Amino acid sequence: MSLKARIEAGIRQSGPLSVAQYMTACLHDPQDGYYATRPRLGALGDFITAPMVSQMFGELVGLWCAETWIRLGRPNEVAWVEVGPGDGTLIADALRAVRAAAPDFLAAARLWLVETSAPLRDVQRTRLQDAPAGARWIGALDELSSDAPMILIANEVLDCLPARQFVRTAQGWAERMVGLDEEGRLVFGLASRPLDRVMPDAAPGEVVEVSPAQEAFGAEIGVRVARQGGAALLIDYGRGTPGVGDTLQALRGHQKVPPLDDPGAADLTVHADFPAVLAAARAEGAATAPLATQRDWLLRLGVQARADALARARPDRADAIARQLDRLIGEDEMGELFKAACIHGAGLNPPGFDGEATDG
Numbered sequence: 581m582s583l584k585a586r587i588e589a590g591i592r593q594s595g596p597l598s599v600a601q602y603m604t605a606c607l608h609d610p611q612d613g614y615y616a617t618r619p620r621l622g623a624l625g626d627f628i629t630a631p632m633v634s635q636m637f638g639e640l641v642g643l644w645c646a647e648t649w650i651r652l653g654r655p656n657e658v659a660w661v662e663v664g665p666g667d668g669t670l671i672a673d674a675l676r677a678v679r680a681a682a683p684d685f686l687a688a689a690r691l692w693l694v695e696t697s698a699p700l701r702d703v704q705r706t707r708l709q710d711a712p713a714g715a716r717w718i719g720a721l722d723e724l725s726s727d728a729p730m731i732l733i734a735n736e737v738l739d740c741l742p743a744r745q746f747v748r749t750a751q752g753w754a755e756r757m758v759g760l761d762e763e764g765r766l767v768f769g770l771a772s773r774p775l776d777r778v779m780p781d782a783a784p785g786e787v788v789e790v791s792p793a794q795e796a797f798g799a800e801i802g803v804r805v806a807r808q809g810g811a812a813l814l815i816d817y818g819r820g821t822p823g824v825g826d827t828l829q830a831l832r833g834h835q836k837v838p839p840l841d842d843p844g845a846a847d848l849t850v851h852a853d854f855p856a857v858l859a860a861a862r863a864e865g866a867a868t869a870p871l872a873t874q875r876d877w878l879l880r881l882g883v884q885a886r887a888d889a890l891a892r893a894r895p896d897r898a899d900a901i902a903r904q905l906d907r908l909i910g911e912d913e914m915g916e917l918f919k920a921a922c923i924h925g926a927g928l929n930p931p932g933f934d935g936e937a938t939d940g
């Protein structure tokens with residue numbers, strides 16, 4: 581039975597699903613979920629991410645990790661964690677950069693890759709054949725069995741952690757649910773719900789998203805860095821202030837498709853809710869840096885100098901490199917919508933977030 585048929589049968593039996601439950605089924609159903617069975621990243625796949633746009637992205641993330649380790653006081657051992665490594669491009673570029681520029685950091689780092697998707701783990705293992713000895717794959721952050729300070733990176737991971745959606749109606753708030761129409765097809769509907777939190781101001785018809793999974797991720801990181809020390813860099817598209825709006829989106833072959841059409845066949849995302857993620861981390865005793873746009877963060881880390889150096893080395897590719905840079909930092913491209921957040925232990929001044937030039 582297809583995932584769609586199984587979801588429909590489940591709703592007939594047990595009632596409508598929240599948008600978060602629907603997302604989880606579409607992404608992680610063991611037989612047919614998108615990430616569980618057919619994640620297609622890259623130019624020929626369904627979506628492209630910053631590390632696939634240019635090697636500069638992963639290199640600067642790697643140098644950020646090394647500089648963070650220096651600012652932590654060069655601990656002898658550090659848990660270097662990437663959550664959701666995708667096809668491994670980001671960590672491969674980061675490893676290359678730190679091998680050349682920061683071998684002491686690499687010697688202290690124990691690499692942990694957190695990946696739920698079995699097919700992506702295989703892609704990562706192939707790509708990372710020269711990974712430092714002892715690199716380990718785990719399925720969730722709570723399997724990280726290290727008490728060393730942690731340096732964690734996660735690019736475009738928050739957006740695949742599911743959200744619930746609430747709609748302001750004339751009668752109050754209702755939850756947006758996935759149910760069945762009279763012909764038995766998947767449709768969105770509403771269910772009235774008591775709310776356990778304060779909602780932002782919204783006009784009738786407006787949608788507010790709440791992601792317990794994103795908040796739990798922020799809290800889990802907060803607990804770790806408050807206890808073990810360290811820092812986590814989360815980069816994603818999303819909102820920088822609490823706000824309204826339906827951001828549920830299905831992408832297939834780089835095109836937006838209706839999210840209910842073909843469960844499991846498309847990548848399904850929502851915007852990262854940075855204010856909620858950071859608040860959840862602070863509630864666990866961690867510190868958080870002011871949010872930066874991807875543009876500002878990359879510029880502070882020296883992306884312009886890196887682009888210039890690459891173009892000098894390959895004058896034949898100068899135009900392509902300039903286009904890649906614009907894609908990463910352009911205000912109408914990834915520069916403004918994408919944001920960098922940092923959750924860190926007390927007393928650390930993480931590079932790229934202070935508004936001042938850093939030497940990273």
Ligand code: SAH
Nearest residue numbers: 615629664665666695696697735736737740
């Ligand atoms: N970071 C990569 C890939 C982003 S795609 C890049 O920038 O190119 C999202 C990644 O998160 C995939 O590797 C996916 O399998 C992983 N992922 C999805 N849900 C996850 C979860 N709940 N826990 C950990 N990883 C998850």
